[in-house]
Amino acid sequence: MKILYDISMTIHPGMMVWKNYEKKKVHFSVDSDFATGTVHETRISINAHTGTHIDAPLHVYENGATLDAIPAERLIGPARVVDFTNVSPSIGREHLEPLGLQPGEWLLIKTTDSFNETDTFNREFVFLNAEGAAYLAGTGISGVAIDALGIERDQPGYPTHKALFDAGILIVEGVRLKDVPEGRYTFLVAPLKLKGTDGAPARAFLLGD
Amino acid sequence: MKILYDISMTIHPGMMVWKNYEKKKVHFSVDSDFATGTVHETRISINAHTGTHIDAPLHVYENGATLDAIPAERLIGPARVVDFTNVSPSIGREHLEPLGLQPGEWLLIKTTDSFNETDTFNREFVFLNAEGAAYLAGTGISGVAIDALGIERDQPGYPTHKALFDAGILIVEGVRLKDVPEGRYTFLVAPLKLKGTDGAPARAFLLGD
Numbered sequence: 550m551k552i553l554y555d556i557s558m559t560i561h562p563g564m565m566v567w568k569n570y571e572k573k574k575v576h577f578s579v580d581s582d583f584a585t586g587t588v589h590e591t592r593i594s595i596n597a598h599t600g601t602h603i604d605a606p607l608h609v610y611e612n613g614a615t616l617d618a619i620p621a622e623r624l625i626g627p628a629r630v631v632d633f634t635n636v637s638p639s640i641g642r643e644h645l646e647p648l649g650l651q652p653g654e655w656l657l658i659k660t661t662d663s664f665n666e667t668d669t670f671n672r673e674f675v676f677l678n679a680e681g682a683a684y685l686a687g688t689g690i691s692g693v694a695i696d697a698l699g700i701e702r703d704q705p706g707y708p709t710h711k712a713l714f715d716a717g718i719l720i721v722e723g724v725r726l727k728d729v730p731e732g733r734y735t736f737l738v739a740p741l742k743l744k745g746t747d748g749a750p751a752r753a754f755l756l757g758d
Numbered sequence: 759m760k761i762l763y764d765i766s767m768t769i770h771p772g773m774m775v776w777k778n779y780e781k782k783k784v785h786f787s788v789d790s791d792f793a794t795g796t797v798h799e800t801r802i803s804i805n806a807h808t809g810t811h812i813d814a815p816l817h818v819y820e821n822g823a824t825l826d827a828i829p830a831e832r833l834i835g836p837a838r839v840v841d842f843t844n845v846s847p848s849i850g851r852e853h854l855e856p857l858g859l860q861p862g863e864w865l866l867i868k869t870t871d872s873f874n875e876t877d878t879f880n881r882e883f884v885f886l887n888a889e890g891a892a893y894l895a896g897t898g899i900s901g902v903a904i905d906a907l908g909i910e911r912d913q914p915g916y917p918t919h920k921a922l923f924d925a926g927i928l929i930v931e932g933v934r935l936k937d938v939p940e941g942r943y944t945f946l947v948a949p950l951k952l953k954g955t956d957g958a959p960a961r962a963f964l965l966g967d
Contacts, residue, residue: 550759550944550965555830561953572789573799577955580781580805583820588916590782590817591955594803596789600951608799611792621764621963707797735759739948739961742809744770746786746800752948752961754830756759 553734554755556724558600565670566599567698575599597748598698601723603740606714607747609707613714615745623719626691628655628736628755630729636660639678645685652689655736659726663696666727676701679708686712692719694736694753696726724753762943763964765933767809774879775808776907784808806957807907810932812949815923816956818916822923824954832928835900837864837945837964839938845869848887854894861898864945868935872905875936885910888917895921901928903945903962905935933962 558564566573576594583589598604606613631648633640640658650656660675674697677685682701685693693700693713700720701709713720721738735756740749767773775782785803792798807813815822840857842849849867859865869884883906886894891910894902902909902922909929910918922929930947944965949958 550834552830552834555951557951559826559951559953588817589820589822589956591806591952591957592803593806593950593952593955594801597800597802608797611798613798617768621761625759625761625965737946737948739946739963741802741950741959742764742766742768742961743800743802744768746802747798748800750950752951754948756834 550756550758552754553757554729556601556726556729556755557752558723558725560595560600560750563668564600565668565698567670568672569670573599595750597743597746597750599750601753602721602748602750603738604710604720604722604748605746609710610714615747616740616743616749617745619719623691624739625735625737626653626655628657628734630657630659630726630731630734632659632731633675634659634661637675638673639676641678641681642684645681650688650690653691655692655694656685656690657724657726657736658693658695659729660696663726670698674699674702677709679704679712682709682712685718686716690718692721694721694724696724698723721751721753729755760966761963762966763938765810765935765938765964766961767932767934769804769809769959772877773809774877774907776879777881778879804959806952806955806959808959810962811930811957811959812947813919813929813931813957814955818919819923824956825949825952825958826954828928832900833948834944834946835862835864837866837943839866839868839935839940839943841868841940842884843868843870846884847882848885850887850890851893854890859897859899862900864901864903865894865899866933866935866945867902867904868938869905872935879907883908883911886918888913888921891918891921894927895925899927901930903930903933905933907932930960930962938964
């Protein structure tokens with residue numbers, strides 16, 4: 550068992566955040582350094598939906614389930630990385646049906662967003678549309694991960710998130726797949742174990758034997 | 759491949775922090791909720807050495823290496839969980855030598871600290887002493903994880919940290935091993951991918967086939 554790919558975004562002040570909103574930015578500060586103490590300790594202020602992260606239903610549903618309701622066992626599983634870099638503006642049923650997705654697996658969606666290595670969020674990112682999500686809800690897959698910071702845009706009421714959550718499908722956003730060929734892997738997503746939140750920043754890997 | 763044990767501390771305001779210092783506490787706030795927006799998003803303010811976390815040499819060495827210098831491949835590997843719950847006040851060479859540690863493996867140190875399920879830090883925690891660390895430096899092991907929030911206490915100049923870092927041995931603190939029997943596992947530690955910091959909070963698992 551080894552790590553084949555680290556598919557996590559690097560977290561730093563100035564990194565890309567949703568719609569480039571100032572209030573969503575990352576801040577680092579210093580709790581202790583060698584001038585004020587005997588150790589160096591950084592403090593991080595971070596929105597739970599920064600960089601590579603997992604969503605919980607509370608993100609879009611008032612009184613929705615929180616992150617701690619996700620069993621650890623769900624955070625690892627067989628996965629398929631699928632190249633959708635030639636699809637735009639959105640991924641729908643017609644793109645997903647031919648894949649023959651199997652219950653229990655993860656779908657990792659690779660779009661052109663994986664190739665955006667700037668610190669600027671692209672508002673025109675390719676997304677999973679509501680019809681595509683409704684289709685996935687019937688497949689029994691375990692989760693969907695996408696490279697963009699969001700799995701949908703410009704869909705009032707967040708129907709993509711809701712169709713997936715209603716089916717018990719996990720949602721991971723902000724994975725980096727530029728260097729990852731299409732194929733089958735073991736996916737592991739490791740969100741911080743936050744209590745009662747709407748999501749959590751995560752480290753994510755693709756593992757091989 | 760499955761997750762056998764989630765050995766991460768739960769992160770929340772009020773959780774145990776080093777020496778119960780106010781300035782090291784965790785804070786949650788709200789960047790958006792259903793009164794002010796259309797989604798719920800929590801912001802977390804957290805010291806990099808909170809809960810289950812990994813240290814980088816910068817933590818104790820001015821101009822030391824930062825977290826991003828740790829290759830992802832080092833974050834997973836064979837591990838031994840060893841029960842030291844009957845040892846106090848510190849773990850030394852005499853406790854470690856009989857283990858016959860092998861190059862490349864992780865040592866996970868289980869002390870009475872794993873059974874402290876309160877939110878109060880125990881200043882008398884059992885630690886790895888300087889002599890024990892100097893012994894480990896010669897074994898070629900990959901890393902050491904301990905359940906306490908620190909791997910040493912009351913040793914001016916941090917000789918335990920320094921002996922391990924000088925030997926290229928990784929240090930993880932704050933794992934929870936109460937439910938884990940002694941034995942051999944695959945250990946995976948997934949720190950947030952922070953740029954330029956002295957450490958990072960992490961999710962940590964013990965995996966089985």
